[in-house]
Amino acid sequence: MSGAGGTSKGAAAALMAPALLVVAIVFLAPLVRLFAMSFEAKAGPMATYLEVLGDPIYRHVFVNTFVVSATVTVVAIAIAYPTAFALTRIGPAWRTLLFACVLFPLWISVLVRTFSWMLLLERNGPINRALVGSGLIDQPLSLLFNRTGVLIGMVQVLLPYAVLPIYAAVLRIDPALIRASEGLGASRLRTFLSVLLPLSMRGVATAATFVFLLALGFFITPALLGGPASMTLSMLIDSLVNERLDWPLAAAASMVLMVAALIVVGLAGRFVSVRAIAEAHR
Amino acid sequence: MLTRRRLLSIGAAGLAAGPAFLAGRAAAQGRPLTFCSWGGALSELEKTALLDPFAKAKGIEIAHASPTNYAKIKSMVEAGAPEWDIVDVGGRFVTQGKDLLEPLDMSLIPNAKALDPGWVTPKGIFTSTGATVIAWNTNAFPADKGPKSWKDFWDVKAFPGARGLYKQFYYNYEAALLAAGVARKDVFPVTDDKIKLAFDKLREIKPHVKVWWNAGAQPPQLLSSGELAMSSAWSGRILAGIKEKAPIAMTYEDGIAWGNAWVVLKGTPHLKACMEAINYAISEEAQSRLLDAGTYGPALGAASAKASEAQRKVLVTAPENAKNMLILDEEQAAAYSAKYEADWNRFQLGG
Numbered sequence: 001m002s003g004a005g006g007t008s009k010g011a012a013a014a015l016m017a018p019a020l021l022v023v024a025i026v027f028l029a030p031l032v033r034l035f036a037m038s039f040e041a042k043a044g045p046m047a048t049y050l051e052v053l054g055d056p057i058y059r060h061v062f063v064n065t066f067v068v069s070a071t072v073t074v075v076a077i078a079i080a081y082p083t084a085f086a087l088t089r090i091g092p093a094w095r096t097l098l099f100a101c102v103l104f105p106l107w108i109s110v111l112v113r114t115f116s117w118m119l120l121l122e123r124n125g126p127i128n129r130a131l132v133g134s135g136l137i138d139q140p141l142s143l144l145f146n147r148t149g150v151l152i153g154m155v156q157v158l159l160p161y162a163v164l165p166i167y168a169a170v171l172r173i174d175p176a177l178i179r180a181s182e183g184l185g186a187s188r189l190r191t192f193l194s195v196l197l198p199l200s201m202r203g204v205a206t207a208a209t210f211v212f213l214l215a216l217g218f219f220i221t222p223a224l225l226g227g228p229a230s231m232t233l234s235m236l237i238d239s240l241v242n243e244r245l246d247w248p249l250a251a252a253a254s255m256v257l258m259v260a261a262l263i264v265v266g267l268a269g270r271f272v273s274v275r276a277i278a279e280a281h282r
Numbered sequence: 283m284l285t286r287r288r289l290l291s292i293g294a295a296g297l298a299a300g301p302a303f304l305a306g307r308a309a310a311q312g313r314p315l316t317f318c319s320w321g322g323a324l325s326e327l328e329k330t331a332l333l334d335p336f337a338k339a340k341g342i343e344i345a346h347a348s349p350t351n352y353a354k355i356k357s358m359v360e361a362g363a364p365e366w367d368i369v370d371v372g373g374r375f376v377t378q379g380k381d382l383l384e385p386l387d388m389s390l391i392p393n394a395k396a397l398d399p400g401w402v403t404p405k406g407i408f409t410s411t412g413a414t415v416i417a418w419n420t421n422a423f424p425a426d427k428g429p430k431s432w433k434d435f436w437d438v439k440a441f442p443g444a445r446g447l448y449k450q451f452y453y454n455y456e457a458a459l460l461a462a463g464v465a466r467k468d469v470f471p472v473t474d475d476k477i478k479l480a481f482d483k484l485r486e487i488k489p490h491v492k493v494w495w496n497a498g499a500q501p502p503q504l505l506s507s508g509e510l511a512m513s514s515a516w517s518g519r520i521l522a523g524i525k526e527k528a529p530i531a532m533t534y535e536d537g538i539a540w541g542n543a544w545v546v547l548k549g550t551p552h553l554k555a556c557m558e559a560i561n562y563a564i565s566e567e568a569q570s571r572l573l574d575a576g577t578y579g580p581a582l583g584a585a586s587a588k589a590s591e592a593q594r595k596v597l598v599t600a601p602e603n604a605k606n607m608l609i610l611d612e613e614q615a616a617a618y619s620a621k622y623e624a625d626w627n628r629f630q631l632g633g
Contacts, residue, residue: 057628123444124508144509145492228449228494228630242353243450243496244623 038251048252058236058253062260065232068147068222069215072154073162076211077204079155080162084203085196087163088170102163110157114224117153118144121225149225157221158214162207169203170196209268216261233257314343315552315559319370321348322499323522323577324410324542328370331571332409332563339562342555349497355382355547364547367556373543373612374452374619376406384546390557393564401541401581408541409563410578411598413517413607414453417501417532419443422511425531432461432536435512436487443511444492446501451626452615453514456538456608458483470611472618481629494630505530518577521596525576537607539598541581573597 039045052058087098105113120127121143128140143149173196181191219234226232233253240250317333319325325348337344350371358364359382371379383405388394394402401408416435418428422443429435435445435457447454458480459469469476492510495501501515502523520532544563546556562568569585572578579598580586586599594600598607619626 057624057631060631122507122509142492227492229632231631242351245353245356 034251034254037248038255039248040251041248048249049256051249052252052256061231061233061236062256064230065216065234066260068150068154068230068232069212069218071151072158072215073208073212075151075155076158076162077166077208080159080166080207081200081204084163084166084170087167102160105156106160110220113157114153114221117149117156117221117225121149121152144225145227147226147230150222150230153221153225154215154218157218158211161210161214165206165210166200166203169200169206173199205268209264213261213264216264217257313365314345315368315555316345316347316366317368317370317559318347318350318366319542320350320498323518323575324370324412324498324516327410327518327572327575327578328542328563331575332568333559335568335571336559336562340555340558344559352379355379359548362549364549366547367550367552368544368546368559370409370542371406371545373406373408373540373610374616376403376543376545377613377616378620379545380405382548384548384550384553384556386546386560387553387557390554391561391564393561396566396584397564397582403543406543406545407560407564408543408581409560410542410572411539411581412542412578413534413537413539413598414448414457414514414610415517415520415532415534415537416512417505417515417520417530418512419505419508419510420529420531421508428531428533429512430533430535432457433463435514436461436483438487438490441512444509445487445490446493446495446504446510446513446515447487447491448514449494449496449630451619451622452610453538454484455480455615455618456610457514457536458487460536460608461487466608469608470614472614477618477622477625481625484629488629502528502530517598521577534598534603535606537598537603538610539604539607540610540612542578543612 038048041047083098083102087095087102090098119125122128123140123142123144125143127143131137132140143152177195177199178191181195182188186194217234218232219238222230222232223235223238226235234257237250237253237257240246240253317328319328325346329346333344333346347366350369352371352375355364355366355369355371355375356379358366376383385404386394386407391407394407397407416429416432418441420428423429423441429437429441434441438445447457455472455477456469459476460466462479462483464476464479493500493504493513495504495513498516498519501510501513502519504510505513505515506523506528515532517532517534517537520530523530524532544560546553546560550556564582566582566584569580569582570588572580573585573589573593576593576596579596583599586597589597589600594602597603
């Protein structure tokens, strides 16, 4: 930040201008148009919102979206926490390797990864063949086109977003605190529970916010791995746009999704600062 | 000579005509006549049998796109700049999307007179025929011991295994009524009682439906991999899969027959060429080529009549196949799909 001190506010504004312009043209303007469109239903200006919020089938979709997102968040954090912790405790060679394993999936398109999961989770796919072949189960498990498939796929895709903030938080903990705890006679478990865990909670909160927000609007993975009963909001919006051609209703559903996401950000803001997110990605 | 004054006057005329005019002109200069269809076996067939020879004879280029997407049609036409000119749509869209379509200029489509009148509408002409049929994985049931009716499709004791059905209400309304024992001739006209019966029947099979497919490529793929034991499917996709030795089979028994309608999007810069292309597509010369492919059949009776013994086996319109099928009433299907859309969505989501 010391470098920025010498720059005048005018110069800073000039530097920001291209980015702000792009955001205004490709994000804010369409958003305003979308907002306006949500009131353009033939049945009256508020009809779309009444339908989206009042109809039990849409409520079912909302609930499912939140349940799926929350489950994905919990599972991803449960896997990410030990991984992130291990990353701070191993030698540089292993750390490089493990980091590559965490980051590598980010370089592969979500579509490719989701299709790979379809092949793996098929009724006669490798996972089921291995399970049946080893005698663990008699009949192949139903892993595809239901919530199980959606959870497996989404957790895998979103895992790096959970690992990185937690890793950054654990890394920032002063090793002297751990030595002090051990020096005072605390067991390893005690040190973990009383020192490490509380100090890494901010990283966990950041990770949870990231994963939950991304999961809320996730489309490709639930659309390809899920079934009709596991419909999420993004799938509903897609079907309203592409199949039912009801764009005002789709716009209203999008607005509701956005407000829901903003509420999550607002609540998370009590625990997570924007700065922590920036730091996590440094 | 082009003077500054003249340039300005041309510019003003262009502006007066509005953005649609400008977009249309730019498009006409910028891109070839573009045809969009559903992809897979159908797109391939339409390109090689119905369009390539026309393009060659006329000395023009025809570009191909897929899949057909009603939302995209709506947005492109409303923006005044369609990227597609001729589109193969489901028969329903001829009614449902009529405001987005150019009326067909029958003086440029004289071949339409030879078609069965049912295949010719003011804004769309049917150029090929197919059916929604019962298809299955041959490892689950041997090719000759497969299901023979929608009653069999609903019979999960005699034919166990995961099912696939289409994501929309159409095809399913017809299949459910036939499974419930309604005679083919009584499926239409649609009544509230029949709709209720269809929903009740569909609720019965729903726990066994693993996939509600929406792309034609899904049933052959999901059946081949064994993910599904049995599914409704578009006939041409299954016939194409069988030719590639996929472990799948189908029957025309209890099939739901339909046609593929071609429409012209409003605002096309290639209006005349579109009409001529449609006229060629329904000529006897073009229609006869459909027989060789053995996937989707001709719409023209005169072409179907020339089918060989082997070709007749897979021909939708061959009398021995057609007699066991229901003809989909596209107008009624469009109407009930719209009327009961909310109920259908509720049903799909578990209500």
